[in-house]
Amino acid sequence: MENIITTKNLYKQYSNFQCIQSLDLKVPHGSVYGFLGPNGAGKTTTMKMILGLVRPSSGAITLFGKMTTSKNRLEMLSQIGSLIESPSYYGHLTGLENLRIISTLKKVPEKDIQRVLSIVRLEKQEGKKVNEYSMGMKQRLGLAGALLGNPKLLILDEPTNGLDPAGMQEMRELICSLPQQYGMTVMVSSHLLGEIDQIATDVGIINHGKLIFQGSLAALHQKSSHQIAIRTMNNITASKILQLQGLACKEEQGYLIIPALSDERIAVFIQDLIHKGIRVVRIEERNNNLEDIFLELTGKAGAL
Numbered sequence: 001m002e003n004i005i006t007t008k009n010l011y012k013q014y015s016n017f018q019c020i021q022s023l024d025l026k027v028p029h030g031s032v033y034g035f036l037g038p039n040g041a042g043k044t045t046t047m048k049m050i051l052g053l054v055r056p057s058s059g060a061i062t063l064f065g066k067m068t069t070s071k072n073r074l075e076m077l078s079q080i081g082s083l084i085e086s087p088s089y090y091g092h093l094t095g096l097e098n099l100r101i102i103s104t105l106k107k108v109p110e111k112d113i114q115r116v117l118s119i120v121r122l123e124k125q126e127g128k129k130v131n132e133y134s135m136g137m138k139q140r141l142g143l144a145g146a147l148l149g150n151p152k153l154l155i156l157d158e159p160t161n162g163l164d165p166a167g168m169q170e171m172r173e174l175i176c177s178l179p180q181q182y183g184m185t186v187m188v189s190s191h192l193l194g195e196i197d198q199i200a201t202d203v204g205i206i207n208h209g210k211l212i213f214q215g216s217l218a219a220l221h222q223k224s225s226h227q228i229a230i231r232t233m234n235n236i237t238a239s240k241i242l243q244l245q246g247l248a249c250k251e252e253q254g255y256l257i258i259p260a261l262s263d264e265r266i267a268v269f270i271q272d273l274i275h276k277g278i279r280v281v282r283i284e285e286r287n288n289n290l291e292d293i294f295l296e297l298t299g300k301a302g303a304l
């Protein structure tokens with residue numbers, strides 16, 4: 001089975017608001033699939049549709065190679081762990097007691113509790129009341145609950161929301177370890193480009209309910225346009241010389257930015273600058289980061 005989740009022509013309409021349109025997702029087996037999009041793009045709604053918590057207006061959802069129907073949904077859900085919005089827990093009970101309740105609901109043997117506590121590194125705090133947990137510990141407890149029963153697929157909605165930088169890093173490391181160590185596929189949503197860049201193997205970018213990119217993280221990076229940054233002792237004259245050569249060039253923080261060209265053409269331009277008495281002090285190659293790529297894809301600044 002190549003894809004763990006496939007959606008075909010998925011739509012969700014809320015009264016007169018088209019929330020999700022023509023969504024064709026492909027979440028590869030063993031991937032960490034980063035589902036990226038600005039607030040309100042439709043990430044939570046999509047995840048809820050996959051989990052059977054929201055009914056699609058139309059379209060099909062295939063999980064583990066089987067089309068979901070009302071008959072097989074429960075069986076499929078038993079193989080999925082999820083953390084949608086903030087985890088729910090009983091604050092006056094301990095972490096262990098909370099996990100006991102989930103294990104009973106999921107019909108998972110109690111011995112699995114120690115395994116998941118150790119994965120999320122909460123063994124030492126299992127006897128503490130959840131009201132006394134930090135935000136990061138609560139989030140890890142939520143993940144532990146999702147991991148009970150060793151699901152094949154984990155669906156996590158913005159799992160680092162509200163965490164401090166150390167908590168975020170810990171959660172990211174945990175997520176990255178799951179496919180390698182436990183053979184899981186993880187679909188994780190975020191509005192943080194840098195976060196997806198750090199953890200995902202595959203990416204789906206959604207904006208206004210439509211998928212605007214889907215593929216490997218490497219393929220996304222390949223979309224990045226390279227640029228050459230040149231710093232000289234006289235950028236004003238240098239920019240005129242480059243423009244006379246027909247080269248589009250803009251100045252940014254003391255550097256002249258030109259499109260990436262072949263080494264040969266760059267060498268010719270630099271030689272020309274030097275011949276005309278311009279002292280060149282820096283030449284650097286620059287890649288657009290994911291934020292630039294997102295802006296290129298959506299054509300919108302400040303979208304995330």
Ligand SMILES: Nc1ncnc2c1ncn2[C@@H]1O[C@H](COP(=O)(O)OP(=O)(O)OP(=O)(O)O)[C@@H](O)[C@H]1O
Pocket residue numbers: 014017019037038039040041042043044045046191
């Ligand atoms: N039950 C509902 N009824 C009407 N509109 C809804 C409902 N649920 C979500 N929406 C709308 O659908 C759009 C997408 O919401 P959704 O929560 O899926 O986005 P999101 O990408 O998860 O955003 P966020 O990062 O803010 O959680 C929003 O405009 C939201 O207001």
